[in-house]
Amino acid sequence: MNPSYAYESGDVISSDRVEGTTVYNEAGEKLGSIDDLMIDKRSGQVRYAVLEFGGFLGIGTDRYPLPWSVLKYDTTKDGYVVPISKSQLEGAPKYTETDVPVYDPDYGRRVNSYYGVTWLP
């Protein structure tokens, strides 16, 4: 939780380092930042990085689960770049902090299908 502990090291990156990282699209537009990671309880696989944007001072923001595989880290930007336009994001699966969906296989398939990513159970 303390940013001073956040690091990358060898083949791994810490969750503290991922959380708060800015996300851009390929046009260089800022889409938001990573709020949280959704991890498959059984396998330990990170399924989604949850993009947060909108709202004011964290109030009323929307959350967009992005399949982990669409995130590419760009060292020059110190952020993630995703192949998602702003208009594509507008129609994407999203929720508010008080309205978290159940991440079941149906929801996973719906999210992945939106971004053209194969859903693997």
Added chain:
Amino acid sequence: MNPSYAYESGDVISSDRVEGTTVYNEAGEKLGSIDDLMIDKRSGQVRYAVLEFGGFLGIGTDRYPLPWSVLKYDTTKDGYVVPISKSQLEGAPKYTETDVPVYDPDYGRRVNSYYGVTWLP
């Protein structure tokens, strides 16, 4: 980062929910709490949950990477239970916040081997 966003939902658990969770051993002794997750950058697999304990007000604490697969969530304890005795933990791979090792395959093999967990690249 905000605990109000931390949740479990369906098949997934959020990184915010895991971070800060208490870890017990099978004798019911409190070993510490999860500080951070170390994620394989390429695959998105959570390789280690980093157990933190010792120190005072977060100063001088030690960090012990635990293979994700050794953590079992116990709903009655609202915490993780691991098959690790206090004396076993004393000899385990650890580091301080200012001395993070490079998580390369050699380090991964060493950590996993200590806990009898197969290391898969």
